[in-house]
Amino acid sequence: MTSDLRDRKATLRSRLLSARRALSPEVRALEAAALAAHVAALDLSPDQTVCAFLPVGSEPGDASWLDGLRCRVLLPVVTGASPLDWAEHTGEVAPAGFKLLEPTGPRLGASAIAGASLVLVPALAVSVTGVRIGKGQGHYDRSLPLVKAPLVGVVRDCEVLAEVPGEPHDVRMNGVLTPSIGLRWL
Numbered sequence: 001m002t003s004d005l006r007d008r009k010a011t012l013r014s015r016l017l018s019a020r021r022a023l024s025p026e027v028r029a030l031e032a033a034a035l036a037a038h039v040a041a042l043d044l045s046p047d048q049t050v051c052a053f054l055p056v057g058s059e060p061g062d063a064s065w066l067d068g069l070r071c072r073v074l075l076p077v078v079t080g081a082s083p084l085d086w087a088e089h090t091g092e093v094a095p096a097g098f099k100l101l102e103p104t105g106p107r108l109g110a111s112a113i114a115g116a117s118l119v120l121v122p123a124l125a126v127s128v129t130g131v132r133i134g135k136g137q138g139h140y141d142r143s144l145p146l147v148k149a150p151l152v153g154v155v156r157d158c159e160v161l162a163e164v165p166g167e168p169h170d171v172r173m174n175g176v177l178t179p180s181i182g183l184r185w186l
């Protein structure tokens with residue numbers, strides 16, 4: 001990666017994170033309720049698997065959307081600089097690195113993501129052409145090449161941008177899920 005691209009990504013990340021942290025608890029609660037309603041309206045059957053995530057910190061949404069999915073939900077587990085591991089969402093979580101809450105159940109292995117019908121991907125922003133920028137550790141970048149199902153970036157409405165600096169390893173999102181609009185295919 002060129003230093004110019006690295007700088008542009010770092011500047012964009014810090015701008016997006018500052019804006020996220022400035023949001024009031026009231027706005028966050030309204031967004032979380034809206035996202036939970038949107039995922040509850042997705043037409044998933046109980047035998048389908050969705051890879052989702054448990055929002056933390058200033059991320060849009062909260063734990064309530066996981067139950068609204070009404071199917072088998074897998075949550076990510078960080079295992080260092082390798083693809084993410086996965087475990088089933090049962091409601092039991094424990095604090096983990098990066099201020100995350102991770103599921104405590106049996107680890108299913110990195111390949112579990114390949115069996116998902118849909119992957120909801122945390123992002124700081126997604127461009128209108130599907131380029132995603134995340135927290136900068138490459139965790140999802142290393143896992144998404146294993147997926148054949150649709151990839152949906154979960155962001156705020158103002159985080160769907162005209163352009164996001166991308167690299168060859170960035171796997172494009174097929175859609176975005178935002179609090180005001182819900183699921184939009186790109």
Ligand SMILES: Nc1nc2c(c(=O)[nH]1)N(C=O)[C@@H](CNc1ccc(C(=O)N[C@@H](CCC(=O)O)C(=O)O)cc1)CN2
Nearest residue numbers: 053054055056057058059076098099122135137139140
């Ligand atoms: N909820 C959630 N789970 C996730 C991710 C994510 O982005 N969100 N990940 C995506 O790859 C993986 C974990 N990777 C992460 C990498 C860096 C940071 C991080 O820098 N956290 C900051 C706080 C950022 C904030 O306020 O939003 C910190 O620890 O200070 C978090 C997660 C897997 N699980």
Ligand SMILES: Nc1ncnc2c1ncn2[C@@H]1O[C@H](COP(=O)(O)OP(=O)(O)OP(=O)(O)O)[C@@H](O)[C@H]1O
Nearest residue numbers: 009132133134135136137138139140141142167169
């Ligand atoms: N498929 C991959 N295999 C190995 N390393 C990778 C892969 N994809 C990305 N990386 C490395 O991960 C680091 C972070 O990448 P990038 O800046 O694109 O993060 P990001 O997409 O914002 O983060 P994340 O995926 O954690 O949300 C970079 O150093 C990059 O080289």
